[in-house]
Amino acid sequence: MLDNLRGIWCIIAKDMKTYYLKPPAVSWGMVFPVTWTLAFYLRNPVDFKGLIPGLIAMTALFSTTAAEAVVINFELRLGTLERLLLAPINMAAILLGKILGGAIFGFIMSTIVTVTCALFLNFHVNWPSFFLILLPSLLAFSTMGSLLCLLVREVFEAQTLLNLPRFVMVFASGVVYPIEFMPRSLQIFAHFLPLTYAVKGFKSVSTIGTTSLPALHAAILLGFFTLFLFPAIKLLGKKFQ
Amino acid sequence: MTLAIKVSGLVKHYESLVAVNNISFDVKEGEIFGFLGPNGAGKTTTIRMLTGLSRPTAGTIELLGLNINSDVKAKKLIGVVPEASNLYDDLTALENLFFMGKLYGVPKKERCKRAEALLELFRLQEKRNQLFGTLSRGMKRALTIAAALIHNPKILFLDEPTVGLDVMAARSLRKVIQELSYQGMTIFLTTHYLEEADMLCDRIAIIVKGEIITTGNPEDLKEMATKEQAMEFTVSNDASKLIEPLAALTGSRPILINSNTLRCIGATNDLLAHICKVVQEAGVKVIHINTVRPTLEDAFVRITGLSPTVMSAEKGGK
Numbered sequence: 031m032l033d034n035l036r037g038i039w040c041i042i043a044k045d046m047k048t049y050y051l052k053p054p055a056v057s058w059g060m061v062f063p064v065t066w067t068l069a070f071y072l073r074n075p076v077d078f079k080g081l082i083p084g085l086i087a088m089t090a091l092f093s094t095t096a097a098e099a100v101v102i103n104f105e106l107r108l109g110t111l112e113r114l115l116l117a118p119i120n121m122a123a124i125l126l127g128k129i130l131g132g133a134i135f136g137f138i139m140s141t142i143v144t145v146t147c148a149l150f151l152n153f154h155v156n157w158p159s160f161f162l163i164l165l166p167s168l169l170a171f172s173t174m175g176s177l178l179c180l181l182v183r184e185v186f187e188a189q190t191l192l193n194l195p196r197f198v199m200v201f202a203s204g205v206v207y208p209i210e211f212m213p214r215s216l217q218i219f220a221h222f223l224p225l226t227y228a229v230k231g232f233k234s235v236s237t238i239g240t241t242s243l244p245a246l247h248a249a250i251l252l253g254f255f256t257l258f259l260f261p262a263i264k265l266l267g268k269k270f271q
Numbered sequence: 272m273t274l275a276i277k278v279s280g281l282v283k284h285y286e287s288l289v290a291v292n293n294i295s296f297d298v299k300e301g302e303i304f305g306f307l308g309p310n311g312a313g314k315t316t317t318i319r320m321l322t323g324l325s326r327p328t329a330g331t332i333e334l335l336g337l338n339i340n341s342d343v344k345a346k347k348l349i350g351v352v353p354e355a356s357n358l359y360d361d362l363t364a365l366e367n368l369f370f371m372g373k374l375y376g377v378p379k380k381e382r383c384k385r386a387e388a389l390l391e392l393f394r395l396q397e398k399r400n401q402l403f404g405t406l407s408r409g410m411k412r413a414l415t416i417a418a419a420l421i422h423n424p425k426i427l428f429l430d431e432p433t434v435g436l437d438v439m440a441a442r443s444l445r446k447v448i449q450e451l452s453y454q455g456m457t458i459f460l461t462t463h464y465l466e467e468a469d470m471l472c473d474r475i476a477i478i479v480k481g482e483i484i485t486t487g488n489p490e491d492l493k494e495m496a497t498k499e500q501a502m503e504f505t506v507s508n509d510a511s512k513l514i515e516p517l518a519a520l521t522g523s524r525p526i527l528i529n530s531n532t533l534r535c536i537g538a539t540n541d542l543l544a545h546i547c548k549v550v551q552e553a554g555v556k557v558i559h560i561n562t563v564r565p566t567l568e569d570a571f572v573r574i575t576g577l578s579p580t581v582m583s584a585e586k587g588g589k
Contacts, residue, residue, distance in 0.1 A: 033343060033376060040373045048361040109357035115324060117374040118346040270324055 037119030041127025042134060049097040050135040059093030059139045070206065082147050083232035084205035087225055089143045090167050091196060094136035095175035099188035101128055102179040106269060115270060122263050125176060129259075132172035133165075140164055155236045159244045163231030166251035170224040173258035180265035199225035224254040274333070275300045275426050275457035276321065281330035283316050283481075290316040292481040293330070298459055298474075300335075300425075303452050305472035306461040307571070313481040314461035315354065318430050321459065322351045335425060347375060350419030354430040356411040360404030364395055364414050367403055368421050375422035382421070389417040392447065409440030416447070427451060429460040433467060445471055469567040479575050492570040502538040504560035505531050506550060516549045534563060 049055060067085045071078045105111040114124050144160065147153040174195065179188040202216055203209070203225035209217055220226045231247035276298035283291040291313045298304040306314045319325040321332055323339040323346060332338065337345035358367040365386060372382035390396045393413040398406060403414065412432070419427060432448065433441035448471055452458055462468050468475050469489045476486040485492065502523075506513070510533045517525045523538035538546065540562065550557055 036376055037374060040370065044359070044362070044370055048359060108360075109353060109355050110359055112324065112353070113357050114374070116322060116346065116349075116351045117371075118343045118376075119374070120343075271326065 033118045034120060034123035037114070037117060037123045038127040038130065041114065041124065042131045045097075045101055045128065045131035046134065049101055050131060055093075055097040055135065056139075059096040059135065060089070060142075062092055063089040063143070079151065079153060081206065082151065082153050083236055084229050085147070086140055086144050086164075086232050087167065087203075087228035088200060088205050090136050090140045090164065090228060091171045091199065091225055093139035094132040094168050094172040095192055095196065096132075096135065098128075098132055098172070098175040098179050099185045099192060101131065102176060103183065103185045103188045106183075107185070112270065121267050125259075125263055125266050129169065129172045129176050132175060133168040136168040136172065137164065140168070153236065159235035160232070162244055162248050163228065163235055163251070166248045166255060167224070167228040167231065170228075170251045170254040170258065173255050173262060174224065177258045177262040177265070180262055180269070195223075199223050202226075204229045224251060227251050227254075273300045273335075274298065275302070275335055276304070276459060277331075277333040278321070279331045281317065281320060281332065282328045283313075283320060283325065284328045290481055291320070291327075294478070294481075294483045295330075296476055296483060296486055298457060300457050301452065301455050302473045303448070303458045303460065303471050305468040305475040306459070306478055307463070307465070307468045307475050308461075308478035309463055312463075312478045314463075314478060315430055316481075317478070318351075318428055318459070318461055322349060322428050347422065348425045349428060350422070350424035350426070351428045352416050352419045352430065352432060354434060356408075356415040358403045358411070358415055358418055361402060363400050363402055364390065364406070365399040367414065368418055371418040372421040377422050385421055385423065389420055392450075393417050394443075407440075409436050409444075412436060412440070412444065413447075416444070420451075424456070426457045426459065429458065431461055431463070433462075433464065441467075465567045465571055475567075477571065477574055485574055489567055492574065493567060494570075500538065501534050501536045501563040502540075502543070502546065502560065503528065503532065503534045503563045504546070504550075505558045506533075507531070507556040507558055508554075510555075513549060513553055513555070516553065517546065520549055521545050531558075 063085055066088070067081065070081055102111070111124070115121070141164075144153075144155065148155060175192055178191045178195070182188050182191055200206070202212075202220050203223045204220065205225065209220050209226065212220070227247040227250045231244055231251070234244045234247065274297050276296075278297070279295045281291055281294045282289070294313075294317065296304075306317060308314050316325065320327045321334070321339065326340060332340070334345045335348055337348070339345045339349075359370070362370060368386040368389060369382060372386065377385065387396075390399055393416070395410060395414060395417070398410060403411065406414065416429070416432070429448070433444055436444065445467065448458060448460070460471070472489060474486060474488050475492060477484045477492075508531070510531050511527055513533060514525045514527065517523065517533070517535060521535065521538055521542045523535040523542065525533050525535045528534050535542075535546065543560075546560075547557070
């Protein structure tokens with residue numbers, strides 16, 4: 031147990047240093063959501079506050095998955111991931127290290143965006159509840175990214191595959207356009223997307239105010255995390271057989 | 272003597288392909304044990320199973336009495352150097368060693384001490400702050416071995432340790448391997464270089480098509496080839512014209528080594544006079560003549576029936 035915890039910590043620290051805190055990850059994780067949001071802000075500054083929960087959720091999604099293709103597929107190709115397997119830690123610990131590295135980076139980026147909105151755009155949030163939604167969102171997104179990366183071999187394949195759910199979710203999860211106003215079929219589809227619960231959750235803990243329960247969204251997001259985690263561990267194991 | 276590695280009935284199937292077929296062997300503590308075989312013989316598959324990277328289809332593996340697949344303690348006892356030098360390009364030499372040390376739970380003070388000692392052993396002190404990605408191939412190889420030693424393992428697994436290295440780098444690496452063995456470390460290495468196996472190993476297992484053909488120390492294996500003596504001689508002119516008369520008169524099997532050198536397999540000292548006669552009659556001068564002591568290559572050819580060229584081919588068909 032101690033070996034696995036130490037292994038997880040080592041992997042997180044190494045990935046943060048070598049991948050996440052570097053310009054490509056920062057730009058993809060931060061610049062894209064901010065640019066996107068600025069575009070909406072300039073179009074309609076009055077109603078902008080309503081978009082902030084979606085912006086935070088989108089930042090969480092894009093930043094957690096910003097470097098996963100490199101962290102997983104590139105390391106598989108180089109053989110460095112295999113080296114981790116030789117150490118006295120198990121497969122689940124290796125994958126958790128990779129997932130948590132992305133989640134911590136997402137935490138930093140999402141918190142910066144939220145604090146900025148709180149300071150400059152008069153966006154009020156219940157901070158304990160905010161973190162109650164943020165943490166399972168990050169875990170769900172990062173694990174989803176890892177699972178998709180493990181489905182393919184090459185970095186470019188992983189990047190392409192990751193873009194599909196990222197962009198589909200941005201449009202179908204109520205980030206910009208409220209789900210209630212979407213066609214019925216899209217409303218049903220939105221229920222299968224983790225970003226939907228992150229957006230709803232962030233709305234429920236902010237002054238935007240919805241009647242839904244943050245804890246329920248957090249529980250569903252944790253469900254997504256578990257749902258993605260087990261097949262991802264299995265796929266990682268298969269890579270070495 | 273205690274057994275460092277005990278393998279019984281090891282089998283590995285990849286769907287219909289049998290990569291390793293029911294092999295068994297023991298490695299004693301402190302021994303350098305070589306797995307010698309051509310590419311595709313099953314050497315890497317075996318090392319992957321021994322180090323827990325791949326699960327065997329059947330059979331058991333014990334490392335110092337521990338099961339590598341079920342006892343995590345076994346992983347702490349081994350250091351592994353895969354065929355490709357696979358440390359992190361974006362970390363420096365020292366950072367890579369620290370990372371590996373941390374991963375194995377080596378305390379900070381000990382980690383620093385061991386990292387310094389290893390950099391010194393591999394003459395990499397001046398490269399300590401250089402990124403791994405920018406090191407030469409030989410240095411990368413040396414650092415990869417150093418990283419496998421950071422937690423002071425009892426058994427070191429080396430997969431083709433000198434592949435792709437220049438002569439000097441390969442030589443100094445072999446020296447380090449020997450030094451580690453003198454210090455009591457058990458070393459299991461795979462190689463397709465016959466001279467390397469001959470120089471380094473206390474015992475060798477020859478593996479072909481997933482099966483161990485024979486096991487023994489290099490001298491014993493060479494002894495198997497001594498049943499057929501050979502004489503080799505260099506002459507002043509084209510030696511090819513001597514092949515037919517030598518075969519007819521001596522009953523040996525002459526092989527052209529190069530344009531001026533012939534090796535007569537099956538020729539004993541008793542035939543020396545006949546050989547000199549043939550050479551004289553052909554009007555060429557003998558520059559050099561000697562009996563040939565069998566090499567491990569001769570033994571390999573005799574034991575496996577394979578051509579020695581299968582061993583000189585690099586992986587990937589190079």
